[in-house]
Amino acid sequence: MRIGILTSGGDCPGLNAVIRGAVLKGTEINDQEFVGFKDGWRGVVAGDIRPLERSDVRGIAKQGGTILGTSRTNPFEGNGGPERIQETLDRLGIDAIIAIGGEGTLAAAKRLTDAGLKIVGVPKTVDNDLDATDYTFGFDTAVEIATEAMDRLRTTGDSHSRCMVAEVMGRHVGWIALHSGMAAGAHAILIPEQKTSMEQVAEWVRSAADRGRAPLVVVAEGFTPDHADDAHSERGLDAFGRPRLGGIGERLAPMIEEITGIETRATTLGHIQRGGVPTAYDRVLATRLGMAASDIVQEGAWGRMVALRGTEIETVGFEEALGKLKTVPQHRYDEAAMLFG
Numbered sequence: 001m002r003i004g005i006l007t008s009g010g011d012c013p014g015l016n017a018v019i020r021g022a023v024l025k026g027t028e029i030n031d032q033e034f035v036g037f038k039d040g041w042r043g044v045v046a047g048d049i050r051p052l053e054r055s056d057v058r059g060i061a062k063q064g065g066t067i068l069g070t071s072r073t074n075p076f077e078g079n080g081g082p083e084r085i086q087e088t089l090d091r092l093g094i095d096a097i098i099a100i101g102g103e104g105t106l107a108a109a110k111r112l113t114d115a116g117l118k119i120v121g122v123p124k125t126v127d128n129d130l131d132a133t134d135y136t137f138g139f140d141t142a143v144e145i146a147t148e149a150m151d152r153l154r155t156t157g158d159s160h161s162r163c164m165v166a167e168v169m170g171r172h173v174g175w176i177a178l179h180s181g182m183a184a185g186a187h188a189i190l191i192p193e194q195k196t197s198m199e200q201v202a203e204w205v206r207s208a209a210d211r212g213r214a215p216l217v218v219v220a221e222g223f224t225p226d227h228a229d230d231a232h233s234e235r236g237l238d239a240f241g242r243p244r245l246g247g248i249g250e251r252l253a254p255m256i257e258e259i260t261g262i263e264t265r266a267t268t269l270g271h272i273q274r275g276g277v278p279t280a281y282d283r284v285l286a287t288r289l290g291m292a293a294s295d296i297v298q299e300g301a302w303g304r305m306v307a308l309r310g311t312e313i314e315t316v317g318f319e320e321a322l323g324k325l326k327t328v329p330q331h332r333y334d335e336a337a338m339l340f341g
Helices: 015-030 041-046 083-094 103-113 137-160 175-184 198-210 248-260 270-274 281-297 316-323 331-339
Strands: 001-005 033-039 049-053 096-101 121-125 163-168 188-191 216-220 234-237 244-246 266-267 304-309 314-316
Touching: 001 015, 001 041, 001 244, 015 033, 015 096, 015 281, 033 041, 033 083, 041 083, 049 304, 083 103, 096 103, 096 234, 103 121, 103 316, 121 281, 121 316, 137 163, 137 216, 137 266, 137 270, 137 281, 163 175, 163 198, 163 248, 175 216, 175 266, 175 331, 188 198, 188 331, 198 216, 198 248, 248 266, 266 314, 314 316
Parallel strands: 001 033, 001 096, 096 121, 121 304, 163 216, 163 266, 188 216
Antiparallel strands: 033 049, 234 244, 304 314
């Protein structure tokens, strides 16, 4: 069986480990052959491929990014669509696809599978917002990077007696903010799941300052203050019609300074959170997911994806990943909130 692998959407630490795991398990155990589609769904539509043999994946588990390239191409736009893609697969002798990606990628994979294409999935998002899996690879690395950045912000904040606001990724969920904020000892964590007033934020900031601390506020990019209706977005929509979030930290900093009188600076960590090498946890998780993806192709379990449940790798239908976002539950936020101020 000849299998095409693609990585689509935002890059993420651990993508290369998934590719390596699938290729090694597939070639050594499952008698499979692999090629890689270049730049996500663009490569599928265009038939742009490269070989993926054992020598091509040697040592890549510890590399960040993706050796295949990625894009946010929508496979149903332009010259795409299920019939065109199936024609391309037939021409290239490719029997099935392993699609590695987040919500947009898996939604496209489900539509194509419903149209008769043979696709299995591997969930990928640093945001950890897919409901069908306990954790996604890349999340641990993003939290580690964000925590280190906040540790650095704390020292400059202490030196100048400033309040520091750190904006992290997460889209419409607050998992990165929650974990990194708790790890860094933040005095306030602001997440999309919790509408919070500026008066409450100012109270936490003042409380920390009154104790002689330089306040640290962590805000998820999708956070909406209680006086606003929508998450801050000033960069339009992506290829799947979703708003590109970001910039809320820069909006909050002057508000905090005006209310509290404490000099406040904002830092947006942005793409640095998903760059660089993956943590050991993400390398292991990604490798296991890649190996399991090879197995479900062997089983012909089309329209399904691998997922982490507890410590075990299981398979679930695409629809389970797309039904709803995995948001931060109230009790998890309440745990963190006890540490605020």
